[in-house]
Amino acid sequence: MSSFDDTPAHDMRGDALLPSGFADLLPGEAEAEARGIACVMEAFSRHGYQRVRPPMLEFENALLNGAGSALQNQTFRLMDPNSHRMMALRPDMTTQIARIAQIRLQDAPRPLRLSYSGSCIVVGTPGRETDRQVSQAGIELIGPDSAIADAEVVALGAQALDELGIEDVSFDLSMPALALGIIDKAIPAKDRAALLHALDRKDAGAVAELGGSIADVLLTLLRAAGPADRALEILRGLDLSDAVRPHFERLVEAISALRARRPGIRLTVDPVEFRGWQYHTGLCVTVFAAGSREELGRGGRYLAGKEPACGLTLRPQALLRAAPLPPSRPRCYVPLDISAEALSGLHSQGFATVSALTQDASVAEEAQHLSCTHFWRDGATHAL
């Protein structure tokens, strides 16, 4: 949805142009988005995740606390004229769900399963045309710290995407603590940033140069990125210290638990993926549709206050681009004097009805004019 290139000049045109990154969804698109979110939230609800709905904005210090601090630069602030305190529009909902779990629901039994959907607003990067109003629909599993919990969250994401009809989804797993543990032990703090940057860029030459005594290990990690079985095979060949071996074992365990729940799931592993996982403490996952490299969602393990938690956030805007459009409802044009019974009969057959607004409307013509698929005459539907 770009600007209004396809509409003629109009005296409101300049005023009506939206800020970049904000868009109108028109009929069809808006319905598809709403149905997509409803489908995902229904999958979450069926698996015992209970919906919460935090507000669009909070006091700045609450919203950008802890895990939220990573999003400081992406957050719009505004002054509350009532309390004279700074508020912030949420750039993400995970921090809010963690707050609800820690405070409002601190006495609710664990494991606590919560779901949510809503819009977030991010500042964006000038000159980069990306969405600045971002829909989210997600789950958080709070309390347990286990591979089975990790697997439940990822498997439920896969289930939801399946129900949306998105095919060939791929889940890219990473375990940032594994590579970071190796690096922290061997590389002086002052040299780490350059090395991490090289790993981020998958720049083998720079990694060889900056990797010192662990260059070979890191190059092996780089080479391991790819399909899960091959990656685990390569990682298994490494001589890991007792400090980092548990991260590898947890990864193996999570993959095995995930396969037990969803035998066909397509998994890749990237052992040197750190970007965007600032507050994560365990398994991380990025979801892709095989056709595009657009992220459909992401999630991972973190601490909600002091509690272990694991979550996954899907991005309905990306889902909308990846999912087949749901069939639109057939539309039947009906005369003004149609009986209530006939009307509700049409509704229960799945029709949307579009009513005449005058007694003497020419039914077939008006039906055509209004892009209806059917019209009602003499007690029956007629297809156009």
Add this chain to the structure above:
Amino acid sequence: MSSFDDTPAHDMRGDALLPSGFADLLPGEAEAEARGIACVMEAFSRHGYQRVRPPMLEFENALLNGAGSALQNQTFRLMDPNSHRMMALRPDMTTQIARIAQIRLQDAPRPLRLSYSGSCIVVGTPGRETDRQVSQAGIELIGPDSAIADAEVVALGAQALDELGIEDVSFDLSMPALALGIIDKAIPAKDRAALLHALDRKDAGAVAELGGSIADVLLTLLRAAGPADRALEILRGLDLSDAVRPHFERLVEAISALRARRPGIRLTVDPVEFRGWQYHTGLCVTVFAAGSREELGRGGRYLAGKEPACGLTLRPQALLRAAPLPPSRPRCYVPLDISAEALSGLHSQGFATVSALTQDASVAEEAQHLSCTHFWRDGATHAL
């Protein structure tokens, strides 16, 4: 939902308190709100209203244009660092829908039927504890200017409330142009504000004093407020000028069209109701649940640019307080190794399933701990 009086002191407590007028919806409440909005939007869709979804914020001059200017003082502004222009959080969605109809959908056939739902943010009044994040779900019928169009919008609102299970709903109709037309002709401009204020307060003494030559007519209008039939009877007795008589006739016609569509509808008429109808040009309606005097919604006729339009906005937060809580889904605790078939069987019976996260979980105890209604053992559900 007040503050956290029922939770013990906590080191995040001060930070986590939300700004007044903003609230978390917890499990149960959030689900009920989402289901209520879905139910209302489904009723709108079945009657041919197509969903659009404008963004949460726009450039200030677009959002506060025309009809939106009435909401200037209720609007939060924020600077867009990318375009260096002021943006505003929407305090209402009607202006946005009118913009979409005028520009994005200017070539779509009329009558154009649009629906929408989303959150709006208002500044509020310091010291007054009202919602500042306001959910809206509404419809706009754009193009026709007729009593039948007025009636369709109100009748569909009644239908949606019916499907939500809200009983004893009352629709309070007004036609501001009727009384304003009488006043404008007889009262000098400088004296009108005081008179309108007296009418607003329903202060018969002040109206008698300030009403000059039309004091009797205005007192009759005041007295007419009440059930629709009685009100029309009283209004019919007035000697209305040719300039204002059409407003009365339109009111009569709209009521009759509305009764034809929904025979049992409960209607009242208030001929001296002007408040909150700054940009309305015809029939206006306020929706109340008989039990409380809380507004469930409001709407009316206005101009979307130069096009006649008529809309109705329901307030899901008020609906939630008026509607019976939907029955919550039964929850069945299931062992980790339950088969995919058994799981989907439970889902198609309407159960939410809550999975064990360890192999050896004590099923009945855990089910109880997690507030489940059932657990699964030996291939069958057992009620708790």
